[in-house]
Amino acid sequence: MTRLACLFVPMFPLAARLRSEPDLLNEAVVIVDGDGSGAHVVAATRRARTKSVKPGMSLAQARSIIPKLIARARDTECERTAQEALVEVAETFSPRVEDAGEGLVFLDVSGLERHFPSEEDLGKAALRAADDVGLPARCGLAASKLAARVAAELPKSPTVVAAGTEAEFLAPLPLARLTPELDAATTLQRWGLTSIGDLAQLPESEVASRLGSIGRELHYAARGIDPRPLIPRPLPQEFREGMELEWPLVALDPFLFIASAALDRLSKRMEIQGFACRRLELTMNLEPDGFHARAIDLPAPTRDVKTMLALLRLDLEKTPPGAPVTGFSLVAHPDRPRRAQLSLFGPAALSPEKLATTIAKLVSMLGEDRVGMPMTVDSHLPDRYTLGAFEPPPPPELRRTPRRSGGLLAVRVFRPPVPVEVITRPSRPDEPGDVQIESLSGEISGEVRHCAGPWKVSDEWWSATPASHAYWDVELASGSYRVYRDEGEEGWFVGGVYG
């Protein structure tokens, strides 16, 4: 059985405004809509209401009652952030949340009975959470959206409507509770109907024939039937945090101090949703005008603030914005963190999230091209390589015995290759005689004891920079080397050492 909770903030425009300006809480304040003589009150604080200031009055009428009345216009930005905060509160309880707008949020609370002793406790916890973000909300719990919303609008909060008792719960309530936004209630009152139960007792077809489809829906609602499903809001495409600075910043450390707090907030928000950051975008507003934007792709999704901050610091040190910063916004593109099934009897598996964080830290310390999985490339030349993302396959379920390699002679390659001179002292014109190799540093020098070769390798002959090498295995007193002659550059190089 689906159970839904409704969080409702009465007088939402006022609540949103007081959330931004808490000093006005105990003052006589009204929120007005419209300009000039058309301005009318949409919500008033308790202090104003006690003096008979009511929604619907014009501002002039309200001011005639309370001359020192504080009037504030509706602020869409305040209402948007308050609504976002309410939705985020709901998301701390359930991932399935419908944003119904104007201080109204529905959430699916099915399955939460293990976390709370009763639905009433769940409702109280939701109210406390809403109060923590500065929103005085009410809560109703029922099996349908309609019953939950009506329950949330009641003064007693939280109100729990047991499953299957929606019709009994609604019956004694006035008709205005059913459709506060429609005038149908007035029509029904003219018919002599006062409560929702009265409407429910009428024949459905008769109501539908007189009021049309609205009448049919009202009749369904009066019987506690609400076929509308919960429509969960789509997962956010991005998480955004930022602020306007009171004075411009020119140094990096103060900026990172503020950015760290914003990253911390981002991380917490993503954690609530079970996300990790895949890509971080930073936009800085510059003085006197203009902006500077950059994006940092993380090597793996992570929520580690230190890692993200280190990457941000490195990026800013590399390319500073070039002007004082007056504001910034950080946008985190979310992704699901990697998950893995750990094995009990097999080799110890790596925690994907820990691995992602470590790789991100290593990348921030060493650079992107210095951490990854080694990969071979399709080339005839030895020691060619490329780097890939390190995503190891899952370990086997059971431990394996190691494969016996038998011992292979490894090559330690030199990057870049060491340029050397090859000096020959021919004893006869047809023989090279003694051969000596000398590097500029003197590290690789000496008489050639033995050598084998050449093995000619030519690659990328079709490109503008073809490679044509002739390789020798050469033994000197200091070790055995892989020496080659670059026929393009006409020079000798040591490409690696055996062992």
Place this chain on the structure above:
Amino acid sequence: MKVSASARALGTQFSLLDLRPAPLRPVLVPDPQPVESPVREDVRRLRESLQGTAAAKLMNATELLRALDKERRDESIPTTLAPFDELLGGGLPRGKMVELTGRFGAGRFSVVLSALAAATSMGEAAVLIDLGDHLDPRNAQENGVDLQRVLWIRPKTLKQAVMAAEMITATGFQLVVLDAGRYPVRGRRVPDAAWVRLARSAEAHGTAMLISTPYPATGTASEAVVSADRSKMLWLGRGKSPRLLTGATTQLRLEKHRHRKPGAVTTLKVLLNP
């Protein structure tokens, strides 16, 4: 009893041959052995390997995890190079740091790649911290290294290498190899305390750690120190005939070990194309 059971089983054949089987007598046939999955076999082996008192106490999953962890920590990761493994008593011990010293070309890199090949063939993820940027992925693959399970880190200084090793050890990798490259090592030296910290980190996470350096660097932090020296290349061909490099031999010496007598010397033979 065995004969009676066989006769009963082969009764049809006897009748075809017109041979009268001996009268059957009731025998006690033991129940068939339960078909055990490999996992159950592992549990049985684990119980057997544990001491009697510990095995008797093994009652739940948490204890099993602890026992498995303990068993895992007591193991070694063999490099499959028999002379090297014998010196260390079975391979690279988990939770310990082993140092391999020797000049470049003394066979250190062959040991490094063999350790990586052995660990990855067991299904373990391994790390190579390659200070000198010496890895040739193709050569490593020919040595049997499963490149998909290797994280290759190329720091620029020894300090960065040690920091990376400490970071990566905490992630849970079972084999971490730090190859300091050839002399002179980039970044020269790090304080002894850094090696001690790294050894403690390896111990805390049960990581087998191999430090390959051109000169002794880890001091007292390592469990064992093996030196590689006097490498000799093996050539095919004599006199004025063309030569072919086939392999190398290296002398390994156990310079220090906390639980074994040092001074043991052995010869390691590695081939170019075995």
